[in-house]
Amino acid sequence: MYNTDLPTRAELPSSLKLMQSTLMAAIVALTLLITVVMPSEYAIDPTGIGRVLGLKQMGEIKTQLAEEAESDQQAIVNIQAPVARPATVSPVPDNPPLIAQNSAPERDAPSVVPAQETKAAGVQRNQMVITLKPNEAAEIKLGMRKDAQVSYQWTSSGPVNVDAHGDPTNAPKGFYHGYGKDRQITAKEGVIQAAFDGKHGWFWRNRGTKSVTIRLDTSGQYMTIKRVI
DSSP: OOOOOOOOTTTSOOHHHHHHHHHHHHHHHHHHIIIIIHHHHHOOOSSSHHHHHTHHHHHHHHHHHHHHHHHHHHHHHHHOOOOOOOOOOOOOOSSOOOOOTTSOOOOOOOOOOOHHHHHHHSOEEEEEEEEEOTTOEEEEEEEEOTTOEEEEEEEEEEEEEEEEEEEETTOOTTOOEEEEEEEEEEEEEEEEEOSSSEEEEEEEEOOSSSOEEEEEEEEESOSEEEEOO
């Protein structure tokens, strides 16, 4: 069988040429890192070429979005607090006292539904108005049972960032369940269906330079509504 002839030593590149090629590749990679990658990803532009090419602006936007996302997430985690547990009901004695024979005839007692369950079964409607100064945040939460639904509509006088999410009862540290995020919008409407018993609602942050006013209208099966920030 015929084998391909191996190259002679003279045909192989010398050690000097290999070193020159390696050095050239390293210089090209370093140049791309400084002039392209650093400005576009981290807004670092030591040569000024990134700004001329518009890459530094791209990096500044990415850096700002990352900082806002981290700030919003940290604010959400910091406000999470366990919901108070219901008070313990004392057990009924095994031997209740006997009723005297001359007491009035027994009547059927009316069926009593706990107030909390009555609210959950009904439909509430509320409207809340909040004002946010530049870089200020606010959060409104609804107390809801699992699978309960609430229709909502909110409008803002200026663009805001919003994060709709829920916190279960006695949520573990760092827990997060989102219903959707948006950036720099002025209105939204829809329906939230509670994924679990707990608090569900919206977190807004004003990243603008002027104060904004947000109006929230809600209608649905929730027990409480409260501004928590």
